[in-house]
Amino acid sequence: MNIADYKGLMVFAEQRGGKIHPVSYELLGKGTELASQLGIEVSAVVLGNNLGDEVNELFYYGAQKVYYCDHPKLAGFDLLNYKHNIVRIINDVKPETVLFGATHLGRSLAPRIAAALGTGLTADCTALEIGDEGNLVQIRPAFSGNIFAHIRTTTRPQMATVRYKVMKSLPRDTSRTGQVVKVEPEIVDSVLKVVNKESAGGLNIAEADVIVCGGRGLKQAQDFDILTDLADALGGVVGCTRPIVDEGWMEKSHQVGFSGNTVKPKLYVAVGLSGSPQHLAGMRDSDVILAINSDPSAPIFKVADYGIVGDLYEVVPKLAAEVRQRS
Amino acid sequence: MPDIVVPIKQVPDMERVKFDTEAGRIDRSSAPGEINPFDLHALEAAIRIKEKLGGTVTTISMGPPQAESTVRDSLARGADCGILLAGREFAGADTWATSYTLACAIRKVGKYDLIICGEKTVDGDTGQVGPEIADWLDIPHVAYVSEIRDTGEKSITVVAEMEDDRLVIEAPFPVLLTVTKDLNMPRLPSFQDKMRARKAEIAKWGAADIADVADPANLGLKGSPTRLNKVVIPSEEGRKGKVFRGSSAEAAASVAEALAGLGVLGGAK
Numbered sequence: 001m002n003i004a005d006y007k008g009l010m011v012f013a014e015q016r017g018g019k020i021h022p023v024s025y026e027l028l029g030k031g032t033e034l035a036s037q038l039g040i041e042v043s044a045v046v047l048g049n050n051l052g053d054e055v056n057e058l059f060y061y062g063a064q065k066v067y068y069c070d071h072p073k074l075a076g077f078d079l080l081n082y083k084h085n086i087v088r089i090i091n092d093v094k095p096e097t098v099l100f101g102a103t104h105l106g107r108s109l110a111p112r113i114a115a116a117l118g119t120g121l122t123a124d125c126t127a128l129e130i131g132d133e134g135n136l137v138q139i140r141p142a143f144s145g146n147i148f149a150h151i152r153t154t155t156r157p158q159m160a161t162v163r164y165k166v167m168k169s170l171p172r173d174t175s176r177t178g179q180v181v182k183v184e185p186e187i188v189d190s191v192l193k194v195v196n197k198e199s200a201g202g203l204n205i206a207e208a209d210v211i212v213c214g215g216r217g218l219k220q221a222q223d224f225d226i227l228t229d230l231a232d233a234l235g236g237v238v239g240c241t242r243p244i245v246d247e248g249w250m251e252k253s254h255q256v257g258f259s260g261n262t263v264k265p266k267l268y269v270a271v272g273l274s275g276s277p278q279h280l281a282g283m284r285d286s287d288v289i290l291a292i293n294s295d296p297s298a299p300i301f302k303v304a305d306y307g308i309v310g311d312l313y314e315v316v317p318k319l320a321a322e323v324r325q326r327s
Numbered sequence: 328m329p330d331i332v333v334p335i336k337q338v339p340d341m342e343r344v345k346f347d348t349e350a351g352r353i354d355r356s357s358a359p360g361e362i363n364p365f366d367l368h369a370l371e372a373a374i375r376i377k378e379k380l381g382g383t384v385t386t387i388s389m390g391p392p393q394a395e396s397t398v399r400d401s402l403a404r405g406a407d408c409g410i411l412l413a414g415r416e417f418a419g420a421d422t423w424a425t426s427y428t429l430a431c432a433i434r435k436v437g438k439y440d441l442i443i444c445g446e447k448t449v450d451g452d453t454g455q456v457g458p459e460i461a462d463w464l465d466i467p468h469v470a471y472v473s474e475i476r477d478t479g480e481k482s483i484t485v486v487a488e489m490e491d492d493r494l495v496i497e498a499p500f501p502v503l504l505t506v507t508k509d510l511n512m513p514r515l516p517s518f519q520d521k522m523r524a525r526k527a528e529i530a531k532w533g534a535a536d537i538a539d540v541a542d543p544a545n546l547g548l549k550g551s552p553t554r555l556n557k558v559v560i561p562s563e564e565g566r567k568g569k570v571f572r573g574s575s576a577e578a579a580a581s582v583a584e585a586l587a588g589l590g591v592l593g594g595a596k
Contacts, residue, residue, distance in 0.1 A: 104489050108470035111455040115462035120552030123453035146346045148559045155552040191467045196495035267591045306582050307570035314575040322583035327592040
């Protein structure tokens with residue numbers, strides 16, 4: 001491969017049920033910033049069926065060109081057809097960088113494309129920069145967020161999956177326009193057969209703006225009621241640490257931390273948890289962190305914006321009342 | 328009777344391992360190596376299928392010579408045979424070169440109906456090797472499998488977690504699955520199992536042993552398209568770190584006031 005042949009930045013725009021996933025807009029926001037440093041074009045590639053005006057949303061959020069592949073087989077996630085058509089488009093367009101959202105779909109699809117193209121892929125990036133030689137520096141947390149690895153790709157395209165809710169999308173601007181390039185789909189045998197679609201239901205804690213998270217400082221399962229009350233006052237949801245799930249007090253969908261969910265809410269309230277490295281790995285990027293713990297030496301205070309040293313059974317109800325007065 | 332391959336990795340016990348913040352790396356000597364926890368769920372799934380339908384379970388690991396203990400552990404837990412890919416040529420591989428090497432070894436094993444991988448490893452945390460192996464072998468894969476609904480002689484029906492949706496997917500063999508921790512509860516090996524595994528034969532393959540199926544240019548660091556530029560240790564700067572002590576009523580009021588000032592209140596239910 002001749003590196004000089006590759007130009008431009010491409011974002012894989014993921015859609016579910018005909019709606020573009022917001023991570024795609026975040027990638028276009030970041031992509032626009034990186035592309036302007038290099039003076040290159042930002043494009044999006046979207047696969048779906050009868051997406052209609054939704055395609056224009058990609059322009060409103062920064063795409064200058066949209067490669068659109070429209071076919072009934074592409075309406076939902078069809079792994080082999082998605083891979084086949086995206087590989088075709090990348091081989092044709094030759095972008096120097098391709099970004100995917102680190103959603104389940106993105107993390108399932110992108111490795112296949114990288115393997116097929118014979119190029120590198122960096123997983124779950126939280127920052128992207130342009131390096132000295134105009135190359136993409138892909139930054140990702142490693143070892144429970146204790147370090148950040150800076151990775152470069154020696155081949156082209158440079159590919160990365162990027163964590164949801166880390167990059168900022170541009171403000172939606174309906175005056176932005178661009179060129180839709182219709183790509184004739186090539187349909188291959190899907191092999192896999194989706195026989196049913198069930199709703200996952202339950203809690204998606206990663207989407208919450210406010211999380212009140214409890215740890216071993218709570219003495220029994222029922223004491224989580226006071227956290228629920230504070231969460232209600234704040235318009236948030238309740239999370240927990242791993243020991244609480246191990247006790248069987250809460251479902252794993254509530255677990256925050258290395259082996260649970262990674263979250264980045266506007267407000268994270270850590271109650272009665274010390275802040276192990278494994279827990280911090282799942283919440284350290286929260287916008288504002290409030291810690292409530294009776295032990296002033298608990299590591300959670302080191303990452304907190306606000307801390308209250310005290311008995312959570314006293315502090316939490318009082319805080320809920322104070323919050324209600326002000327909202 | 329399906330033949331099943333389970334790629335496994337030796338990782339440090341991440342709940343116990345110490346971290347050298349000065350050097351920016353984990354101190355691997357501070358915790359013993361073990362089978363990647365996600366791989367235990369993959370292995371358990373494979374053994375349950377074997378118990379139901381017969382067939383074989385083969386584990387393959389790429390790693391340093393001491394990863395032999397991890398392969399041995401997989402035999403104690405029910406795998407029929409284990410292969411260790413060890414050698415200087417494999418060192419420094421990224422996910423692309425790792426998946427290439429494992430795929431070549433699987434091809435050399437020959438017959439495979441199912442390949443079951445953990446969703447990711449706890450140290451690398453990429454989740455890329457499974458889907459990349461599938462692509463090298465030109466077979467489909469299903470990622471984030473949380474449930475196996477049915478296994479037959481020719482296909483398997485699984486539930487894939489796609490955040491808000493759960494897709495029930497019927498996949499004909501051969502197929503690769505990456506599985507989550509919700510799939511099952513891995514069993515512990517008995518004392519007898521461990522004793523039996525201690526004496527078992529483990530195949531050790533170096534680059535020369537897979538030279539008929541693997542291009543040496545694609546192995547190890549040399550074959551890796553990504554490079555680590557540097558590691559950076561994050562600082563916790565930028566946090567206000569305002570701690571209130573004393574009266575809980577006053578502290579609660581002060582914090583509520585501060586939060587109101589930041590505009591994060593107002594979402595009450």
